Amino acid sequence: MRHIAIVGSGPAGFYAAEAALKALGPDARVDILDRLPTPYGLVRAGVAPDHQSIKEVVRRYEAVALDPRVRFVGLVDVGVDVTVDELLSCFDDVILATGAPRDRRLGIPGEDLPGVVGSAAFVGWYNGHPDFRDLAPPLDHPTVVVIGNGNVAIDCARILARTPDELASSDIAQHALEALRKAQVRTIRLVGRRGPHQVSFTLKELGELGELDRATPWVEAADFPPPEADLALEPGQRRVVEVLRRFAATGPDGRRPIVVRFDFFRRPARILGRERVEAIEVVPTRLDETGRAVDAGPAEVIPCGLVISAIGYRTAPIPGVAFDEREGRFANEDGRIGPRLWCVGWARRGPSGTIGTNRTDAFAVVERLATTPSAGRPGRVAFDRLLVARGIATSDFADWRRIDALEVARARPGAPREKVVDLGELRRVALGAPVA
Ligand SMILES: Cc1cc2nc3c(=O)[nH]c(=O)nc-3n(C[C@H](O)[C@H](O)[C@H](O)COP(=O)(O)OP(=O)(O)OC[C@H]3O[C@@H](n4cnc5c(N)ncnc54)[C@H](O)[C@@H]3O)c2cc1C
Known part of the structure; x- marks a missing residue:
């Protein structure tokens, strides 16, 4: 054996x-x-x-x-x-x-202010992970800043941008659905140090941002290199950049109230606020000959009520x-x-x-x-x-199947399940205590 x-x-x-x-x-x-x-x-x-x-x-x-x-x-x-x-x-x-x-830390002043959350926590919150059920991210400000240019950043932006009706048939945790229903968010800004050629989005994830009921993506045309520079990209990345160029050409459409704005070439420098996040300071960048982002102008301040850092995990x-x-x-x-x-x-x-x-x-x-x-x-x-x-x-796998059955039985109409988000309740169900 x-x-x-x-x-x-x-x-x-x-x-x-x-x-x-x-x-x-x-x-x-x-x-x-x-x-x-x-x-x-x-x-x-x-x-x-x-x-x-x-x-x-x-x-x-x-x-x-x-x-x-x-x-x-x-x-x-x-x-x-x-x-x-x-x-x-x-x-x-x-x-x-x-x-x-664990979220990688930003390493900038102000990152411990209430209202700065890592994507592990934010994603765990909307997905009903028991560690993050009480996160209560502040959604009362019209602007949310998401730091990062990968798929996790897009996931966070998309969940914020979707209508509650679009999410109702998913297995988003009820507490998150309710909070998002009341949210005041109108602009989601995706901040990245480098540009459209350097993003780590996949085509499907990025393309989806162009198909949302109440949100439109927006990229500044000035952030792109000349079109012929795209020829140097490998084909997958070239298609991703084509989608970004399409977003730049279309611009925000007045019919949809939420804008997902790509803030390329911006280095997060400081998070500002007294009791909680009030703004983030970003410094414009450009790429040097080695492809590194270097500062290229005076800092700008973006007022916001929530900063989500999606810059990797440990x-x-x-x-x-x-x-x-x-x-x-x-x-x-x-x-x-x-x-x-x-x-x-x-x-x-x-x-x-x-x-x-x-x-x-x-x-x-x-x-x-x-x-x-x-x-x-x-x-x-x-x-x-x-x-x-x-x-x-x-607990064993049969105990998990009991949790699973309970979650499926509790689901909102049309949703696959309603997750049990409280560790105490998970333990009770897993260990066989009677369930109300
Ligand atoms: C927001 C997000 C969205 C993603 N979306 C996609 C997607 O759409 N498509 C895709 O292909 N990939 C996606 N991924 C990537 C994918 O989820 C990962 O590749 C994969 O989950 C990594 O697997 P893992 O087993 O290494 O870690 P995990 O999936 O994190 O599993 C680790 C497990 O270990 C347990 N554990 C941790 N510490 C201990 C301990 N001390 N004792 C006992 N147990 C412990 C945890 O409870 C957990 O169950 C996504 C990732 C993230 C963060």
Whole structure:
């Protein structure tokens, strides 16, 4: 037998489990641990609620969870409830698939003011992640600034821009839908240090901004290089820039009240406000010969009531596990952290790629793991003994299915589910307490 503990039940954790079943065959025994009783990581709590088709991927993970060699063990926070060393004493191998749940900091004055939120928190709030249910982002000002030029920034802007009716059939958390219904937001400004050629948007995500019921995108024509410069871009990026050029040509349309404005070539310098955010100061930039953004003019002040920073994520360190502070992920060499200790997904390579990238990543790491000898550890029998000794009540996949059924039953008409957002309630449902 080969006993493997995978910490984290997001895409990387499930792909690692699938890879272990393939590589080790009948000898594999895989425990997938998560601090929450709900599996699927950012597929549940990151992927946008109005992109339900992407969430279909969980069917594949469900098949893995139902394999008799696999166990889902919810409500175990590794590093808090049990240490990695303890896991290594129970299991032959430990694979960390804990993702990158912390926002990268902006590193500018004022970023701790109320009303400055990271995208992990904002996205977690509208997606009903229990850690962020009480975020209450201020939506009472006509302008919101989103910092970042990637898909997460677009997700944040799009959710703010959609009508409550457009969102009602999604699985957006009820508290977010209600707050957005009352929101005063009229302008969403996407601030990026560089220009249209440097964005990290994907075509579908960007194009969607041009198809919203009550919002139009707007790009300054002056921000583009001459059209012939687009020929130097690789074809995918060229199509993205074509969409941005279309947005610039159309401009805001008077019929739709919300504008999603791209503020290219602007460096966020300071966030201003007394009790809460009142404005952000940005400095115009230009690109130097090496492609770096350098300051190019006097600062401008954009009055706003909410600043969302969507500039990337960091893994949360776990005591005793080597950490790469600069990169914000576990220190690893092709997925190996140390003897019998591995990492996959965002915890290994940082926040990049699509859901599918985690599959390639996890399969490669497990392929390496499978070539190492088994340490002859006892596996889940020893782990269960440890949990009992410590009085830790865990949940399993059947408990998750009970939560799932409850959420589906509570859904608004036309919506796929209404998530349980309170950790106490999640625990009660998972651990089998009667539900009102
Ligand atoms: C806002 C947003 C939107 C996205 N949209 C898309 C999209 O549309 N399409 C796409 O292809 N990709 C999308 N992605 C990317 C995709 O979500 C990631 O590639 C993927 O989720 C990373 O997988 P992971 O398993 O490494 O991490 P995660 O999905 O974050 O999973 C980590 C898991 O580990 C658990 N965990 C963390 N710490 C501990 C601990 N100490 N103990 C126990 N458990 C722990 C967490 O609860 C979580 O379940 C999006 C990402 C974001 C942030």
